[in-house]
Amino acid sequence: MDNEKRKVWMRTLALSDRDDLRHFAGQFPGPEYSFLRAPEVGLVMIRGRISGDGAAFNLGEMTVSRCVVRTVTGLVGYGFVAGRSREHAELAAYFDAMLQDEKTGPELETKLIAPLESKLRTRRVEQDTATRTTAVDFFTLVRGEDGHE
Amino acid sequence: MYVAVKGGEKAIENAHQLLDAARRGSPDIPEISVKQIREQLSLAVDRVTSEGSLYDPDLAALAVKQAQGDLVEAIFLVRAYRTTLPRFGVSTPVETGKMRVQRRISSCFKELPGGQLLGPTFDYTHRLLDFQLLDCPEQAPAQASKEPLGQAPGQEAEQAPDDNLDAEGSSPMVTGLAPQDSRTADTLPLGEPGSKEMPSIAELLRGEGLIEEQQGHDGAPKDITRDPLTFPATRDQRLQSLARADEGFVLALGYSTQRGYGSMHPFAGEIRVGRVEVEIVPEELGFAVCIGEILLTECQMLGKYSGDTHRPAHFSQGYGLAFGNCERKAMSMALVDRALRHDEFGEDVKGPAQDQEFVLSHGDNVEASGFVQHLKLPHYVDFQAELEIVRRLRAAHAAKGQDDGEEGSL
DSSP states (O other): OOHHHHHHHHHHHHHSOHHHHHHHHHHSOOOOEEEEEEEEEEEEEEEEEGGGTSSEEEEEEEEEEEEEEEETTSOEEEEEEESSOHHHHHHHHHHHHHHHSTTTHHHHIIIIIHHHHHHHHHHHHHHHHHHHTTBOOGGGOOOSOTTOO | OOOOOOOOHHHHHHHHHHHHHHHHOOTTSOOOOHHHHHHHSHHHHHHHHHHTTEEOHHHHHHHHHHTTTOHHHHHHHHHHHHTTSOEEEEBOOOOGGGOEEEEEEOSSOTTOTTOOBOOSOSTTOOOOOOGGGGOOTTOOOOOOSSOOTTOOTTOOOOOOSSSOTTOSSOOOOOSOOOOOOOOSTTTSOTTSTTSOOOOOHHHHHHTTTOBOOOOOOOSOOOOTTTSOOOSSOOHHHHHHHHHTSOHHHHHHHHHHHHTTSSOOOEEEEEEEEEEEEEEEOOTTTOSOEEEEEEEEEEEEEEEEEOOOSSSOSEEEEEEEEEESSOHHHHHHHHHHHHHTTGGGGTOOOOSGGGOHHHHHHHOOHHHHHHHHHGGGSOOHHHHHHHHHHHHHHHHHHHHHHHHHHHHOOO
16 A cells, blocks of 8 residues: 555544544445444654754643544554544544545545645645735835935 | 541532632623633643643643633643543654744844744734723624635534534535645745745754754653653753743743853744644554644744864754743743753853752642642641640740849849
């Protein structure tokens, strides 16, 4: 399996809103599945680097939910998502399994991952556009010279 | 020493009921929701996140509500909750160089590559009370100029009660609404390949060898939540301890170094606030996956080091990193981190901020608050013993006075 592709969709599933995943789960009924690991909440210790690029240190923990499912078709899906939504972890694991399926995978990438990705991107562009309006433009500062526009 | 006492159950129960009522305030005023706290008191939430040492803004907001806005009590609640959860693992070190900044400034370079972005800041405000905020016209959510995708204004997604505080502007998905960005360096999301590069201040200075080299990338850092601090503490331990230390304490120590109880004349090389993605490497998968993103504040303080026989003059660094938008904390942390490195630069110890045992043993506000407040617990037996001693000493003093009186004074 292509790990690089899988990393991309797992990231998208983790960063997206749970409600969006729930919405899609209704749209794409898939195979039955059972839990290899029932959804559960725990912690991950977040590490930083000294001065941003030096040796690692432990910064503090965050809440994380995880879940592992196996579909009746034999695919194993993993969900690891920030926060305490067990449902989000389960949905992410379920879609991770479905996306690995050679039949349903490509369609899901177009109809699920692409729009989720696009929504994340829109949100980012909006935030960044707002941030950029606060850029300090030193070229507009003119000191003591009359007649400058 | 205090001893267990029995009784008082009824009084305690009633006190808790009064506490609930006090938290609720006047029933004529609408109750505040955790979401409102998370969104509208976000800096209080960020402080609880950072000093509670647990990144979960919903829980932090809940703690702020439960603690009636007492942030140290809220931090205590979050720390206590943390102990109930298993740890799944550790993240790969977050890459603040790839932060999607919402603020980024430097006091060192006017024209910083990538630009200076003020972001939402109190700086340059007049610090005058804004009386317009007094009036809060009937709570109608402000008509957002940009409605969330596929959501009518005011329509809220259904919330399940248990683990579902986490909806972030939750809106059902509508497909096929790709952004029509024009793909120039100024419109691409920040931190994405192709957008304006934002090298860190260290990267800018490193070319000329003007800044200290980083050492020791290898090895797992120590974890003070697993193995208690021992002295001398290593820099990774010190940073972990400072990151969760009380902001007021760290601020005062940082301030003390500026007033002469330390030996650095610092520059705020760079301050960044923004989001970074967190990755873990699950054993079962064997590759790194992104599990979400968190808001961080980072501060790089620079201080001149004049050099010695082995090293030419360069800038040394103090580092601050904190959960959430906590600029004052990150700056103070960077000052104290640098002060604690006095031995690396052969500096004289002139103040408490340079004494790691003093700094690291007293910065934790949960420990400090606990030890100060334990004085409220019954110390009846201790006090009886002290009382006896004081009475005996007084008797001895009086007897000695009589003796002196009989013998006459010199």
